[in-house]
Amino acid sequence: MSEILQIKDVRKWFNSEGKKLLVLDGISFDVRAGEFIGIVGPSGCGKTTLLRIIAGLEKQDEGEVLLRGKPIKGPGQDRAMVFQDYALFPWRNVIGNILFGLEIRNIPKKEALEKANRFIKLVGLEGFERSYPHELSGGMRQRVALARALVCEPEILLMDEPLSALDAQTRNVMQSELVRIWSETKKTIIYVTHNIEEAVYMADRIVVLSKRPAKLLDLAEVKMERPRDRFSKEFIDLRAKIFRLIQS
Amino acid sequence: MRLERVKDFFIFFASIGLFLALWEAYYWIFVKNPFILSPPSKVLVTFVQLVIGDPKFAETGFSMPLDMLYSLYHYLYGFSIAILIGFSLGLIAGWSKKVEKFLYPVIELIRPIPPIAWIPIAILLLKLTHTAAAFIIFIGAVFPILLNTMYGVSSVEKKYVEAAMTLGATKTAILLKKVIIPASMPAFFNGLRVGSGVAWMCVVAAELFGVSQYGLGYKIQLARLYHSPDVVISYMLAIGIIGLILDRLYRGTENRLLKWRRGFVVE
Ligand SMILES: Nc1ncnc2c1ncn2[C@@H]1O[C@H](COP(=O)(O)OP(=O)(O)O)[C@@H](O)[C@H]1O
Ligand SMILES: [Mg+2]
Numbered sequence: 001m002s003e004i005l006q007i008k009d010v011r012k013w014f015n016s017e018g019k020k021l022l023v024l025d026g027i028s029f030d031v032r033a034g035e036f037i038g039i040v041g042p043s044g045c046g047k048t049t050l051l052r053i054i055a056g057l058e059k060q061d062e063g064e065v066l067l068r069g070k071p072i073k074g075p076g077q078d079r080a081m082v083f084q085d086y087a088l089f090p091w092r093n094v095i096g097n098i099l100f101g102l103e104i105r106n107i108p109k110k111e112a113l114e115k116a117n118r119f120i121k122l123v124g125l126e127g128f129e130r131s132y133p134h135e136l137s138g139g140m141r142q143r144v145a146l147a148r149a150l151v152c153e154p155e156i157l158l159m160d161e162p163l164s165a166l167d168a169q170t171r172n173v174m175q176s177e178l179v180r181i182w183s184e185t186k187k188t189i190i191y192v193t194h195n196i197e198e199a200v201y202m203a204d205r206i207v208v209l210s211k212r213p214a215k216l217l218d219l220a221e222v223k224m225e226r227p228r229d230r231f232s233k234e235f236i237d238l239r240a241k242i243f244r245l246i247q248s
Numbered sequence: 249m250r251l252e253r254v255k256d257f258f259i260f261f262a263s264i265g266l267f268l269a270l271w272e273a274y275y276w277i278f279v280k281n282p283f284i285l286s287p288p289s290k291v292l293v294t295f296v297q298l299v300i301g302d303p304k305f306a307e308t309g310f311s312m313p314l315d316m317l318y319s320l321y322h323y324l325y326g327f328s329i330a331i332l333i334g335f336s337l338g339l340i341a342g343w344s345k346k347v348e349k350f351l352y353p354v355i356e357l358i359r360p361i362p363p364i365a366w367i368p369i370a371i372l373l374l375k376l377t378h379t380a381a382a383f384i385i386f387i388g389a390v391f392p393i394l395l396n397t398m399y400g401v402s403s404v405e406k407k408y409v410e411a412a413m414t415l416g417a418t419k420t421a422i423l424l425k426k427v428i429i430p431a432s433m434p435a436f437f438n439g440l441r442v443g444s445g446v447a448w449m450c451v452v453a454a455e456l457f458g459v460s461q462y463g464l465g466y467k468i469q470l471a472r473l474y475h476s477p478d479v480v481i482s483y484m485l486a487i488g489i490i491g492l493i494l495d496r497l498y499r500g501t502e503n504r505l506l507k508w509r510r511g512f513v514v515e
Contacts, residue, residue, distance in 0.1 A: 055414050074413070074418065075414050076418065079414065080414055081411075081414035083407065083410075083414075087408060089411070089412075089430070090431075090508055091431060093508070100426070103426070104415060104422065133508075149415065158414070
């Protein structure tokens with residue numbers, strides 16, 4: 001497999017109350033095409049910032065981020081992102097939000113509607129197509145945000161804690177669905193979560209970040225066959241290992 | 249629920265009824281002169297006669313439907329230009345800090361001048377024409393529209409723009425069309441409603457100076473010269489009613505188009 005994304009010694013500072021706050025401290029890893037990468041780390045360590053740099057919404061201060069060998073200049077149609085706070089368009093209803101990316105790509109209306117409806121079914125929002133974001137619960141909004149990005153079928157999907165607002169039951173179902181979509185479409189997924197179990201369940205490799213300023217603690221390979229058994233010894237051991245690594 | 253409505257209805261009519269009764273009494277006790285004031289009973293008759301085009305008034309050129317038409321024409325003429333320019337400039341100035349900074353001094357200089365103060369220069373420049381009236385209306389309506397649009401655009405949350413960009417909308421034109429404009433519609437409508445109110449006031453003010461032989465404002469002035477307070481008040485009434493209808497029209501459109509906002513306040 002070839003590297004689609006290369007992150008080389010990335011450093012990022014923020015200005016915070018006049019002081020410079022180091023958030024990412026020399027992060028390096030490669031992402032292969034078609035790979036499912038999990039990124040875990042304590043909250044506030046810089047996961048979202050790293051994802052935003054890959055999305056092209058933020059620029060690193062040092063180091064390089066190469067997409068197919070070229071530096072990232074800004075957002076592009078080859079990447080779509082699911083935001084941690086959903087960022088649904090309040091003036092568009094559920095179907096309108098999901099159609100957004102398809103409109104941008106000039107997909108014919110009929111085809112776009114069919115596609116959008118397929119994803120609405122996938123995330124379990126049938127019957128809510130005409131509802132506006134303010135009429136939905138947090139979990140439902142999150143599923144709209146997920147469908148809105150998935151429907152674009154970009155080469156790289158960037159997801160920032162996309163299932164965090166769901167109840168445990170729905171979350172497990174959605175995790176399996178995401179793994180299924182990923183294995184069917186062969187897209188590259190970069191999945192940020194603070195839930196280690198989630199990363200171990202889904203990812204090929206897990207980027208383990210330390211607390212701020214984030215350093216790369218480990219790039220853990222998950223060798224288990226899918227679908228993975230959350231209660232197998234291997235699963236529990238890896239989960240514990242990553243947990244301890246972050247704690248130390 | 250039903251009882252509430254009956255009660256509201258009663259209060260509504262009691263309020264108006266009392267007002268009319270006081271006015272009627274005031275006339276018969278203190279004024280009793282049909283050349284300086286009319287009681288509501290007289291105004292009502294005159295109003296109806298003016299609306300149906302009674303020859304008694306039509307002969308002297310007082311035709312309420314025609315006057316309304318002319319006034320609405322002035323209103324639409326000036327207001328549509330105000331929308332066009334107010335919205336476009338507001339969009340650009342809200343989007344670009346540089347343009348905002350550039351426009352700001354001029355806006356702040358002109359804005360405090362009451363639209364009515366522009367009437368003499370409008371008449372000198374444009375003569376007694378419909379365009380002169382439209383100009384005054386434009387001056388009155390353009391600032392609320394411009395400033396509200398500008399405010400709406402500049403306060404669109406960054407996360408919506410970012411979300412759109414990561415969904416593939418990277419061109420400015422598309423961001424404007426698909427994010428900035430829809431997101432700033434509530435503020436724009438606010439400006440539209442305020443602007444319309446000012447515009448309607450300016451219609452009357454501009455017509456007072458006789459920019460045309462028809463128009464509600466012009467006829468108010470003319471009726472004063474004829475010492476017909478019943479006609480004056482009838483026209484005042486018409487101005488009020490149309491102003492109210494216009495406001496309701498904008499509110500209705502706003503509620504229909506912006507139903508996505510419902511619940512924002514409750515949350
Ligand atoms: N735009 C910003 N300006 C200043 N500080 C920021 C900004 N964005 C994030 N931070 C800070 O950077 C740190 C990392 O944030 P973030 O990447 O959101 O962490 P995580 O997603 O891992 O919870 C936090 O301390 C946060 O307060
Ligand atoms: Mg985060």
